[in-house]
Amino acid sequence: MxxxxxxxxxxxxxxxxxxxxxxxxxxxxxxxxxxxxxxxxxxxxxxxxxxxxxxxxxxxxxxxxxxxxxxxxxxxxxxxxxxxxxxxxxxxxxxxxxxxxxxxxxxxxxxxxxxxxxxxxxxxxxxxxxxxxxxxxxxxxxxxxxxxxxxxxxxxxxxxRKVMGQEVTSEEGEQRKNNTIVYLKERAIPYTTSLPQLSPIEACQFKTQEDIARRAVALLIVIQFACDVAQGENVDESREFFVNMLRKYDVDNYLTSNERDFLHTSEPNGKEAINISWQYEAYWTLIWALGFVEKLDFPDEVCDCEYAIQVVSNYESFEQFYLQTTMRSQEEILDEADKIYRYHWACVDSRIKDQAAPAGMNESIVMERRRGLFWMIGHRSEEWDNMSMDT
Missing domain, CATH: 3.30.310 (TATA-Binding Protein)
Incomplete structure (x- = not known):
C-alpha cells in the first residue's frame, strides 16, 4: 500500500x-x-x-x-x-x-x-x-x-459552509420553508430552522413533462424485474420480457447506468433488487407529478403497488400513456420537495437519538420520495443514482 x-x-x-x-x-x-x-x-x-x-x-x-x-x-x-x-x-x-x-x-x-x-x-x-x-x-x-x-x-x-454555504436565499424560498414548518408544528413533527431553504423556482432546473413520463415508465419496468429477482423468479425469462417492455414503450434510454447494469448482469444481486424495489415510492412521486395520483399521503404506509403498475399497463404505448398525463405546477412539486426534505431531517434526527421516526414515518419511504422529488426539481443537478441525502 x-x-x-x-x-x-x-x-x-x-x-x-x-x-x-x-x-x-x-x-x-x-x-x-x-x-x-x-x-x-x-x-x-x-x-x-x-x-x-x-x-x-x-x-x-x-x-x-x-x-x-x-x-x-x-x-x-x-x-x-x-x-x-x-x-x-x-x-x-x-x-x-x-x-x-x-x-x-x-x-x-x-x-x-x-x-x-x-x-x-x-x-x-x-x-x-x-x-x-x-x-x-x-x-x-x-x-x-x-x-x-x-x-x-x-x-x-x-x-x-458545506451545509449552508451553497444556499440560495430568496423570499419565495423562505416563505415555502416557513409554510412547511407551520405544517410540521401542527403535527408535532420535530424540525430545525437551520436546515436551508430550497432554491426558488427560477433557480431550479425542472425536468420536462416528457422526461418525467419516460423516466416513470422505465423505472416501473426495472422495478418489476427487480421484484422478480427478489422473489426468485427465472431471471433469464424475466429479463427478456422486461427488455422487450422497455423497447415497446421506447424508454430504454431512460434507464440509469446502475439500472442498466442490474438488468443485464447474469446474476443480479438480491439485496440490490430489494433496494430497487423500494423505488416504487420514488416512482409514486413521478406519477403524482403527472396527475395519476391525487395527493402524496403522509409517508407512513407504502404506496398502492397494484395501482402503480396499472397506471402504465393500461396503455399499449408510451404515446397513449403520455397523452393522459397532466403536469402539476412547479410550485406544487417544490412544496412537496421542501416538505419531504424536512420530514427526512426529522427521521434522521430521531434515528441518531435511537428513537422511532416521528408520527410513524417510514424513513425508507421518505428517502425514495425525496429521490423522486429532488430529481424532478433538478436539485444540485444530481443524477438519479447518486441523489445526496444530507440533512
Missing part, C-alpha cells in the same frame, strides 16, 4: 499546513509548493519521501465533480452488512469538500500509518485505504471493503 487519503468537510483549508507541520515536526524536512508538500525523513538508514497534495472544492472543482459521484456510486454498490451505516457513509461522502492525498515512494509501514492517522485525527474526516476500507477520525474502521461493519461508532460531520 503506497497511498492513504483523508477526505473531510471543512469551511476552509487554511489550517492544514499547520497540522501537517505539527505531525511531521520531528525527523522530517518539509518543502511546500502551493498545496503540495514534499516530506523527506531525516533518518540515516530509513530514508523515505512522501508527497501530500491538498485539494478543496474551491481549488480543484473538477476533481470533486468527477470523483465524488463515483465514490458515492462505489459505496452505494457495496453490500453493507448494516444498511443504517451505509446511509451514514453516503451522507458523509455527499458533504466532502476537502482531500489530503498522501503518496509514499515505498510501501507504507506501521510507523507511517500512525503518522497519517495522527494527521487524520487532527484534520477530522474519514480515512480511505486503497482497498476501499474507511476509517473514522480516530483511525478506527468504519466499514471494510467487503461491506462488513468495523468497530467505529461513526457519525457524519459536515462543515457549516
Amino acid at each position: 503506497n497511498y492513504f487519503t483523508i477526505f473531510a468537510s471543512k469551511n476552509n483549508i487554511d489550517d492544514i499546513e499547520v497540522k501537517i507541520s505539527d505531525v511531521f515536526v520531528k525527523g522530517f524536512a518539509i518543502d511546500k509548493n502551493d498545496n503540495e508538500y514534499v516530506i523527506k525523513s531525516k533518518a540515516l538508514f530509513k530514508k523515505y519521501k512522501l508527497i501530500i497534495r491538498v485539494m478543496s472544492e474551491d481549488s480543484n472543482p473538477d476533481y470533486f465533480a468527477n470523483n465524488i459521484p463515483g465514490m458515492m456510486g462505489y459505496y452505494d454498490n457495496i453490500p453493507f452488512e448494516d444498511d443504517n451505516l451505509k446511509e451514514l457513509v453516503l451522507t458523509q461522502i455527499s458533504v466532502l469538500n476537502t482531500v489530503i492525498a498522501i503518496e509514499s515512494e515505498k510501501e507504507i509501514n506501521e510507523d507511517q500509518l500512525q503518522l497519517f492517522t495522527n494527521l487524520l485525527s487532527s484534520i477530522g474526516g474519514i480515512g480511505f485505504l486503497p482497498n476501499g476500507t474507511l476509517l473514522d477520525d480516530e483511525g478506527i474502521v468504519i466499514v471494510y471493503h467487503d461491506g462488513l461493519s468495523g468497530p467505529s461508532n461513526f457519525r457524519p460531520h459536515a462543515c457549516t
